[in-house]
Amino acid sequence: MNIAQRKFDVLVIGAGGGGLRSALQLSQADAKVAVVSKVFPTRSHTVAAQGGMNAALANVSPDNWHWHMFDTVKGSDYLGDQDAIEYMCRAASHLVYELEHQGVPFSRLDNGKIYQRPFGGQSQNFGGDQAARTCAAADRTGHAILHSLYQQNIRAKTHFFDEFFAIDLIRAEDGMILGALVLEIETGEPLIIEAKTTLLATGGVGQLFRTNTNAHINTGDGLGMALRAGIPLEDMEFFQFHPTGIAGRGMLITEGARGEGGFLVNKDGERFMERYAPHAKDLASRDVVSRAISTEVREGRGCGENADHVMLKLDHLGKEVLSKRLPGISAMVQTFLGFDPAEQAIPVFPTAHYTMGGIPTDRYGQVVVPVEQGEESVQGLYAVGECACVSVHGANRLGGNSLLDIVVFGRAAGNHIIDYLKDNRYHRPLVSDGIDMAMQRLARWDKKGKGESVAKMKDEVQTTMEKYCGVFRTQDVLDEGVKKIMELEQRMADVRLQDHSKIFNTARIEALELENLVDLALATVSSAAARTESRGAHSRIDYPDRNDAHWLKHSLYYKENNRIEYKPVRLKAMTVDTFPPKERVY
Numbered sequence: 001m002n003i004a005q006r007k008f009d010v011l012v013i014g015a016g017g018g019g020l021r022s023a024l025q026l027s028q029a030d031a032k033v034a035v036v037s038k039v040f041p042t043r044s045h046t047v048a049a050q051g052g053m054n055a056a057l058a059n060v061s062p063d064n065w066h067w068h069m070f071d072t073v074k075g076s077d078y079l080g081d082q083d084a085i086e087y088m089c090r091a092a093s094h095l096v097y098e099l100e101h102q103g104v105p106f107s108r109l110d111n112g113k114i115y116q117r118p119f120g121g122q123s124q125n126f127g128g129d130q131a132a133r134t135c136a137a138a139d140r141t142g143h144a145i146l147h148s149l150y151q152q153n154i155r156a157k158t159h160f161f162d163e164f165f166a167i168d169l170i171r172a173e174d175g176m177i178l179g180a181l182v183l184e185i186e187t188g189e190p191l192i193i194e195a196k197t198t199l200l201a202t203g204g205v206g207q208l209f210r211t212n213t214n215a216h217i218n219t220g221d222g223l224g225m226a227l228r229a230g231i232p233l234e235d236m237e238f239f240q241f242h243p244t245g246i247a248g249r250g251m252l253i254t255e256g257a258r259g260e261g262g263f264l265v266n267k268d269g270e271r272f273m274e275r276y277a278p279h280a281k282d283l284a285s286r287d288v289v290s291r292a293i294s295t296e297v298r299e300g301r302g303c304g305e306n307a308d309h310v311m312l313k314l315d316h317l318g319k320e321v322l323s324k325r326l327p328g329i330s331a332m333v334q335t336f337l338g339f340d341p342a343e344q345a346i347p348v349f350p351t352a353h354y355t356m357g358g359i360p361t362d363r364y365g366q367v368v369v370p371v372e373q374g375e376e377s378v379q380g381l382y383a384v385g386e387c388a389c390v391s392v393h394g395a396n397r398l399g400g401n402s403l404l405d406i407v408v409f410g411r412a413a414g415n416h417i418i419d420y421l422k423d424n425r426y427h428r429p430l431v432s433d434g435i436d437m438a439m440q441r442l443a444r445w446d447k448k449g450k451g452e453s454v455a456k457m458k459d460e461v462q463t464t465m466e467k468y469c470g471v472f473r474t475q476d477v478l479d480e481g482v483k484k485i486m487e488l489e490q491r492m493a494d495v496r497l498q499d500h501s502k503i504f505n506t507a508r509i510e511a512l513e514l515e516n517l518v519d520l521a522l523a524t525v526s527s528a529a530a531r532t533e534s535r536g537a538h539s540r541i542d543y544p545d546r547n548d549a550h551w552l553k554h555s556l557y558y559k560e561n562n563r564i565e566y567k568p569v570r571l572k573a574m575t576v577d578t579f580p581p582k583e584r585v586y
Contacts, residue, residue, distance in 0.1 A: 025414025049142025076394025395536020
């Protein structure tokens with residue numbers, strides 16, 4: 001088959017905030033950059049980030065980056081790598097101002113400075129009073145950032161391949177990444193994009209769970225490509241459940257709603273968070289609040305006819321505050337629930353939200369794999385954003401740190417690639433084996449005939465993950481989950497598309513996405529079954545305590561033989577004293 005080919009200096013797969021920030025850095029340095037996105041760039045999931053971006057600007061309350069670093073390390077339940085966390089927190093203020101200059105319309109204080117709201121897990125003076133650190137553009141911060149970055153990329157003449165799906169990475173015999181095989185969704189035609197460097201910025205895998213806050217596009221495509229290329233995935237057992245999704249529907253109610261003064265109540269009208277986090281209350285970290293809500297419901301204090309949720313009260317804030325600070329939330333509740341949150345409380349329950357694990361990288365975005373003497377980078381491959389694991393989020397991400405993560409490490413990867421290109425000026429020749437392997441994956445879905453449907457299989461994966469790998473976990477439940485996902489993996493051989501004459505190319509895309517979901521479901525539940533402690537979002541009823549003596553380490557899951565290895569957490573920071581693990585209370 002004669003496949004069309006294009007050549008670029010850099011191939012960026014994914015057009016969310018991380019991919020666009022890297023692409024902008026590179027295009028402004030006169031690199032020839034291609035961005036592949038399976039949706040129009042401004043539909044990437046960064047657009048859904050509501051609450052804001054953390055930076056110690058001290059516009060509302062006293063603050064400094066060292067306090068931000070402490071809160072992030074503590075929030076990670078001490079699994080975050082402290083050198084990367086320091087790097088991120090030190091860069092935060094500079095990058096907020098940079099975004100402001102690039103056109104992001106942040107909300108303002110009366111004195112004209114950028115507005116900052118309180119968010120969960122934030123403190124002054126290393127665990128003291130509540131901080132206000134989250135820079136917000138009302139409750140549409142991700143939307144504002146994504147649109148500004150896209151416009152800046154258009155100005156910088158970045159080349160976009162809109163509505164193209166990445167099939168697989170193309171590898172040389174020595175493991176170097178030479179680009180990727182992509183598919184134009186409209187025509188079904190494959191295209192080889194050769195690149196001196198490839199950057200994965202494909203987002204997370206929230207579609208693993210039936211009830212989630214994520215877009216349908218969040219199927220972990222970059223994670224799946226990395227696994228198939230022999231690269232392990234780090235810390236996949238740590239999946240964040242956001243405490244306040246709309247009950248039964250999953251749509252996100254930003255943590256900013258509680259930052260503005262909202263609070264949670266049970267069926268008795270009790271502000272129950274005072275029992276679980278006496279100091280921080282409703283602004284404790286997300287894993288703490290999610291477990292508290294789940295416990296209230298499990299112990300019979302849930303609200304509603306089925307006692308299966310709690311209520312988020314915003315009505316005391318008044319229409320003026322809600323229309324100014326939370327206009328998106330007000331509109332969403334009115335549209336999907338049919339009432340005004342200024343008049344009535346919102347039913348909420350924890351919902352799958354964020355992938356804290358991912359492709360292991362250093363703080364320059366280079367993908368790294370373990371070797372006998374430590375780690376080495378995969379030549380020609382980078383990853384940033386939710387698909388990557390730096391690791392700045394550890395076992396639990398703080399709200400407001402995800403937008404910061406994509407911008408900080410998107411820029412860092414861009415800068416590192418610029419230096420890499422200076423020393424690697426020419427394309428390596430493509431190898432036919434690498435192309436053939438990628439084409440085999442595509443050809444697999446040319447089969448027609450009777451068999452299991454893609455939609456039914458996806459539903460079973462999501463239902464299984466929700467049932468066997470949720471907020472609270474036990475060994476028996478996790479082991480059963482591993483068994484059931486393995487059975488689904490074996491059944492994938494019997495999955496077939498409908499007759500091609502009756503369907504559009506999106507059916508084939510959904511099948512390719514399903515392959516990624518099955519691989520990542522197994523990575524997640526297997527990693528969770530192996531970690532016999534409770535840490536951050538990984539909460540084991542049968543192992544309720546954190547075990548630093550044995551488990552202060554990152555998991556590394558390999559697709560080959562469903563294998564798990566481990567590597568130590570980097571406790572040493574770059575320039576400051578580190579924060580040794582201690583009891584985590586809010």
